[in-house]
Amino acid sequence: MELVETATAVVTPADARARMRRGEWTNITSGIAPGFAQANLVILPRDLAYDFLLFCTRNPKPCPLLDVTEAGSPVPRFAAPDADLRSDLPRYRVYRHGELVDEPVSIASYWSDDLVAFLLGCSFTFEHGLRDAGIPLRHLECGCNVPMYRTNVECRPAGVFHGPLVVSMRPIPAAMVAKAVQISGRYPAVHGAPVHAGAPASLGIGDLARPDWGDAVPLREDDVPVFWACGVTPQAVAMATRPPLMITHAPGHMFVTDIPIASLASD
Numbered sequence: 495m496e497l498v499e500t501a502t503a504v505v506t507p508a509d510a511r512a513r514m515r516r517g518e519w520t521n522i523t524s525g526i527a528p529g530f531a532q533a534n535l536v537i538l539p540r541d542l543a544y545d546f547l548l549f550c551t552r553n554p555k556p557c558p559l560l561d562v563t564e565a566g567s568p569v570p571r572f573a574a575p576d577a578d579l580r581s582d583l584p585r586y587r588v589y590r591h592g593e594l595v596d597e598p599v600s601i602a603s604y605w606s607d608d609l610v611a612f613l614l615g616c617s618f619t620f621e622h623g624l625r626d627a628g629i630p631l632r633h634l635e636c637g638c639n640v641p642m643y644r645t646n647v648e649c650r651p652a653g654v655f656h657g658p659l660v661v662s663m664r665p666i667p668a669a670m671v672a673k674a675v676q677i678s679g680r681y682p683a684v685h686g687a688p689v690h691a692g693a694p695a696s697l698g699i700g701d702l703a704r705p706d707w708g709d710a711v712p713l714r715e716d717d718v719p720v721f722w723a724c725g726v727t728p729q730a731v732a733m734a735t736r737p738p739l740m741i742t743h744a745p746g747h748m749f750v751t752d753i754p755i756a757s758l759a760s761d
Contacts, residue, residue, distance in 0.1 A: 506530075507574065510750040511582040517599055520584045522639050522746035524618045524631075531684060531755055532748040533560050533573060533613040534725030535583060537601075537741035540565045543610040545653025549731070550612065552650040555723035556659055558615035558683050560753065566607035573751040579611050585744035587729065592736035601741055609741075614725045615684035616748050617662055619755055623677045624664075632665050632711040639746040640664065641705035642726050646698025647689075649727065657734035660706070660727040661689060661697065665717035674720060683758045690721040697721065707745040 507527045513519040523532055538546055543565070550557040561573040568579040580602045588596040588604060598604075617640075621631055633640045640662045647659040666674045671691055679687035690697055702719060703710045707726055713719060732740040743749065 507750045507752050508576070511574070511577055514584045515578070515581045520599055520747075523584065523748045523750060524621060524634060524640065524746065527750050528622050529755055531560070531751045531753040531758060532616040532618045533751055534616050534728070535579065535586075535741070535743040535749050536612040536614065536728045537579070537609050538612075538737065539739055540608050540610050542654065542737055545655055546612065546728075549649070549652035549655040550614070552652050553727070554682070555685060555689060556649065556725060556727035558685060559612065560615050560683060560751070561613040563611040565610050568605065568611065570611065570613055570751070573613050573749075573753055575752075577749075579749065580605050583743050583747055583749050585747040587742045587744050589729070589732045589737075589740045589742070591738060592733045597744055604739075604741060613749060613751070614728075615681075615758075616725050617678070617685045617722050618748055619684035619758070620678045620681045622755065623680075624674055627673055627677055629666060629670050629674055629677075632713075633709065636709070636711055638709035638711065640708050641702070641710055642707035642724050642745060643694075643697070643699045643721075644706045644730055649731065654737070655731050655735050657727070657731035659689075660724040660730050661721040662708070662724040663694075663702065663705075663719050663721050665711060665713040666720045667714075668716050668718050671718050671720060678722065680759045681755070682760060685723045685725070688720045688722050692718050694719055694721075
């Protein structure tokens with residue numbers, strides 16, 4: 495059951511994670527814990543971990559690496575050393591051989607000593623900067639998830655992993671696009687600047703009203719669709735490469751870290 499309150503009512507990472515652990519917060523996390531980075535989650539068997547680590551280094555825009563756990567440990571010692579990745583996200587997705595088989599609120603029953611967890615930067619992190627600059631975010635205005643789309647752009651393969659780039663889209667007023675690029679570009683650890691603006695067809699996106707993940711949002715007359723590389727890319731990669739097991743966050747249901755956003759800003 496989702497809490498009937500605004501995301502910004504959860505003001506600290508520890509508070510957010512505690513509510514998720516108790517099953518009190520199963521909603522999307524955009525706006526939660528202002529000032530702290532959020533992260534995408536990917537969990538894989540140890541024998542696939544090196545290949546995925548290499549995939550991240552070759553594809554830093556969709557997969558900016560924040561932390562990697564020791565095999566068998568659910569604790570991200572850099573990102574949040576008191577957290578438990580088995581329970582501290584609002585919702586997960588479990589893929590077996592590329593097929594989505596479960597969307598639980600805890601993955602304790604799936605956990606084993608063979609698993610390695612990766613935390614990847616999330617664009618929800620820089621949304622606070624966009625809002626502070628007066629840039630409207632339509633998904634927050636609508637109270638829904640950000641729309642995400644599978645593109646025709648292939649990621650650089652690594653080992654067994656290959657697949658398409660996934661992007662998130664935010665409609666930005668034309669006069670504010672340059673400002674949005676500048677603000678988000680200061681945070682390469684959470685996807686950084688957009689990969690594309692306007693002309694969704696050039697990314698292979700036929701209909702903005704039909705996202706592959708998340709929710710459609712309206713574009714106003716002066717809005718430009720702006721696309722950022724997205725941490726849901728590994729889920730598209732799972733569908734393409736069909737590993738025996740991949741556990742991820744549910745799109746929009748991120749891990750809230752203890753990493754201050756200010757510490758991720760480039761000069």
